[in-house]
Amino acid sequence: MEAARVSLRRARPLLGTFVEIAVTGPAIPxxxxxxxxxxxxVATVHGLMSFHETDSDVSRLNxxxxxxxxxxxxxxxxxxxxxxxxxxxxxxxxxxxxxxALQRLGLLPSVPALASxxxxxxxQFSGAIELLPDNEVRFAHTEVKIDLGGIAKGFAVDRAxxxxxxxxxxxxxxxxxxxxxxFGPRRHDIDVRDPRQPEQPxxxxxLRNGALASSAGRFDLVRSDQVxxxxxxxxxxxxxxxxxxxxxxxxxxxxxxxxxxxxxxxAGEAAAPILEHFGADxxxxxxxxxxxxxxxxxxxxxLAA
Amino acid sequence: xxxxxxxxxxxxxxxxxxSPSHAVQYLTIDAAKKLAFPSANRFIENGGPxxxxxxxxxxxxxxxxxxxxxxxxxxxxAVALDPGGRVLRVDILQYRESYGGExxxxxxxAQFVGKTSSSPLxxxxxxxxxxxxxxxxxxxxxGVKRILASYGSRAR
Numbered sequence: 109m110e111a112a113r114v115s116l117r118r119a120r121p122l123l124g125t126f127v128e129i130a131v132t133g134p135a136i137p138x139x140x141x142x143x144x145x146x147x148x149x150v151a152t153v154h155g156l157m158s159f160h161e162t163d164s165d166v167s168r169l170n171x172x173x174x175x176x177x178x179x180x181x182x183x184x185x186x187x188x189x190x191x192x193x194x195x196x197x198x199x200x201x202x203x204x205x206x207x208x209a210l211q212r213l214g215l216l217p218s219v220p221a222l223a224s225x226x227x228x229x230x231x232q233f234s235g236a237i238e239l240l241p242d243n244e245v246r247f248a249h250t251e252v253k254i255d256l257g258g259i260a261k262g263f264a265v266d267r268a269x270x271x272x273x274x275x276x277x278x279x280x281x282x283x284x285x286x287x288x289x290x291f292g293p294r295r296h297d298i299d300v301r302d303p304r305q306p307e308q309p310x311x312x313x314x315l316r317n318g319a320l321a322s323s324a325g326r327f328d329l330v331r332s333d334q335v336x337x338x339x340x341x342x343x344x345x346x347x348x349x350x351x352x353x354x355x356x357x358x359x360x361x362x363x364x365x366x367x368x369x370x371x372x373x374x375a376g377e378a379a380a381p382i383l384e385h386f387g388a389d390x391x392x393x394x395x396x397x398x399x400x401x402x403x404x405x406x407x408x409x410x411l412a413a
Numbered sequence: 414x415x416x417x418x419x420x421x422x423x424x425x426x427x428x429x430x431x432s433p434s435h436a437v438q439y440l441t442i443d444a445a446k447k448l449a450f451p452s453a454n455r456f457i458e459n460g461g462p463x464x465x466x467x468x469x470x471x472x473x474x475x476x477x478x479x480x481x482x483x484x485x486x487x488x489x490x491a492v493a494l495d496p497g498g499r500v501l502r503v504d505i506l507q508y509r510e511s512y513g514g515e516x517x518x519x520x521x522x523a524q525f526v527g528k529t530s531s532s533p534l535x536x537x538x539x540x541x542x543x544x545x546x547x548x549x550x551x552x553x554x555x556g557v558k559r560i561l562a563s564y565g566s567r568a569r
Contacts, residue, residue: 117437117439118439118440118504118505119437119439119504119505119508120502120503120504120505121490121503121505121550121553121554121557122550124547124549124550124551125547125548125549125550126505126508126548126550140448281542283542283543283544285547285548285550286543286544286545286546286547286548287544288542288544296542297541297542298542298543298544299541299542299543299544299545300543300544300545301543301544301545301546302545303545303546306545306546306548307485307510307511309543310545313544320544321544322544322545322546324545324546324547354545354546356544356545377417380414380415380416380417381415383415384414384415397421398419398420398421399419399420399421400417400418400419400420401417401418401420402415402416402417402418403415403416403417403418404415406418411420
């Protein structure tokens with residue numbers, strides 16, 4: 109007789125949103141330990157890559173990396189490597205050095221040490237991040253300030269999935285505020301929120317052994333059901349993206365899915381080559397209400413009535 | 414080469430999706446207490462929704478249950494503090510999101526009453542996985558700060 113299978117589902121406030129971990133397996137105590145380790149991995153990523161916490165790797169880089177090389181954690185290094193690769197492959201459309209623009213728009217707080225930036229003209233910083241041996245990082249100019257908000261959540265989900273697998277969990281789903289990854293044999297149906305009305309689904313997507321991430325505005329259902337201004341900026345203009353209301357990407361890993369949503373938000377259908385390179389699919393809603401999706405995905409996406 | 418399909422909403426209706434309400438019970442209060450303080454053998458009521466976790470006579474910390482409620486959202490959460498008043502962990506106990514404001518009604522809350530930690534959890538039935546615009550958890554962060562201000566010194 110097959111052993112009884114049980115499921116656990118836990119949620120914690122991390123990364124500025126709700127991180128939910130659901131696992132299925134044979135034994136509760138071992139699964140609680142696995143879930144604990146997965147949340148710990150997410151909390152580590154949060155501590156390393158938060159723009160707001162003054163002792164995070166990101167804050168140390170923004171303070172000091174223009175004047176001297178700064179040594180960072182392996183995971184921060186890994187995220188920066190992916191970010192630099194995506195920056196090159198997207199011809200600058202994906203850029204983690206948009207922090208000054210986000211600060212100017214009020215989407216990131218102004219750090220006192222960075223206050224002088226608020227009047228500086230915006231420029232693109234492609235290639236301005238140098239990755240040196242031994243996990244050291246240097247910035248080319250004092251104007252370079254990074255925000256990993258467009259990629260760290262996806263990375264945190266990947267680390268949580270690794271932690272669950274290391275603890276022998278064979279099936280589960282990690283969802284960090286809509287950036288999620290499923291592993292194991294089961295198919296998961298994911299409802300994608302309508303970027304215009306977040307409480308309503310716009311479509312349902314089937315996912316098995318892969319990651320799905322979305323970008324649109326932020327919202328707070330305690331205060332209102334309205335979506336706030338979009339936190340994705342166009343590196344070329346330093347202004348929020350307006351032509352596309354929301355984008356969802358499916359990719360093998362969550363870091364790639366998360367980052368590619370920003371490329372799709374900015375580039376729309378022109379993102380096709382980079383999506384293909386990463387084996388990813390995408391859908392997006394234009395400001396005019398037109399729904400676009402990659403043809404491969406047609407049979408696995410159901411639109412809401 | 415990747416190609417694109419374009420549809421104009423809302424005429425291109427393919428299938429319907431169930432009601433937009435979304436509710437999950439993650440943990441009962443009892444289960445959350447035990448997870449936060451696995452070595453505790455008693456939880457002593459401490460006024461309001463707070464408990465002192467003890468192993469024999471040794472104080473392990475304080476367990477506090479709180480909630481946030483808005484027009485479209487209800488969240489019950491638990492904060493475990495160590496004897497020094499530091500946050501050990503924050504767990505979401507219940508989550509309910511709904512369009513139309515009915516989260517203020519007590520009737521839906523009743524569905525959770527009497528569930529124990531051994532009640533089976535239905536995954537993939539009434540519980541949905543959601544992607545899209547990012548829901549802020551700032552209200553929980555603010556709630557934890559309030560709890561620290563009220564109880565941080567009382568944990569000792």
